[in-house]
Amino acid sequence: MPMTPTLLPVLALPLAVALAAPADRVVTDTTLVTKANEAAVRLLVDPGAPAMPILTEEAAARAGLKAGPFGIGYRVGPVMVAGRSAVGRIGLGDAPAKRRIGWTANPYAPGYDGVVGPGGLPDPVVRFQLRAARPDERTIDIPMADDGGLFGNWGASNGVLTIDGQPLQVRFSLQQDATIATAGAALTLAKAFGGTLDDDRAEAEIVFGVKRPVRTLRLARPFTIGPIALTTLLARTTDFGNADGIAASGTTPDPDEVVVTAKGKRDHKRDRVILGRSALSGCSSVAFDKPAKLIRLTCL
Template structure:
């Protein structure tokens, strides 16, 4: 469900000083923090898991010892094994005990650790991406229900209906707009569209590169003030894109392996990431846990 806000709510969401219970995150996302008493450069990132993810160097400096619970992250066919521990973490409001995770791979080259909005105690987290612009509109999307063993420790998704089914949406101001293969199929079926151009690669997470192609939509997907007509599609992650029309119909790539699952497709793996090419038009991105909404204010 997509919901427009009233004029009063729009003005309240458009920017300005933080309100009670609201944490405002600066455009660079950086917050003063420490892990187990060790100072750390931590970035609050709307595309990051709720469980704080530490680079291995920080975990070593903090002397963390892995506990009995392991974490595992899948980026297409690449599985990244992680360790977890309970540590005292200070995000600027005093130390609290929190489970953290780290892997052998470095998650971020610009921060020692990252955390998503689901891992913060504040009920409202507003990412102030840039100064508000005249003519901005605000749209509210429902927060998708968390699932899995760690529940809210995972990514915080919004929910959008595409092709009559719910699709999970996440927001990443540092990477381009991208869809998993299954999400690309659903978007092409609902909006019409074709793949164009040669396959390239793009960074997804933990430095993992995956093959993508450009999907051009005949009818743009409208998400409030956002008009999405082109995006990258991961051609062989969580399904395949063979059912999408090809604008140039090139010969198949002999190195590309497309797996087609039998039976009903698991649409819970369909994810649309709205990236920097769209969020550059937005002044703020707000995760309101009390209202269970994600709000975008964009020109």
């Protein structure tokens, strides 16, 4: 009797597995314990950090990294945090692989051997889970761009908004509570939303232990990023611009008065707002979809 071949359903399984989309990497614990070469290191995974892993000098020495010809620099206003770099093996959630690693004298954040941002992780989508999701939340998409750099896309992953026809970068930080704007960003926000500066003067730590002078910026109309509405934030008064042209709180400017002025030309690409934990308190997640070049913010 002739035999009739039968195609079993199991034959389709390898194809189904091959076509399955990779799962998101969900970050609930921002501490990543891994190895740089053969040295154990404790990294901070931070949404506002560069894609290039950056170690402390001590951790780089333990890993046996030898500085190559390419230095690195991270600018915080007028302060340049200088460092060195080399190619070494490091695991960032995948098998250890060769990649460029930087290091600096000052730690990015205390208590860690180094830091890496979502752009440096191998997963196409990196989602920072801040709390449990709720059914009444909504998600907005923010176009994403990185800082670029000599070695390709090694910079931080920033959102890009348009305020009064000018680009404004948005970065997310789980290390600081306050929301902080550079001076140029403060000028843009003050002009667009009726901002005034309080007379308080303080210093705020940004990253790498660098502190910069800040004042409280109050907005008459909220600066909204999807569900987030900000009426108060800190302005770095002299970084990448000069915020002296913002009117002081408690004054009533003449209707024809130009309240916000800028001295000379400035590069609007440097205008940046870093959203801190307080601004993100109503959000359940911040997801970095690298193939789509989008940051997805899910909040109440």
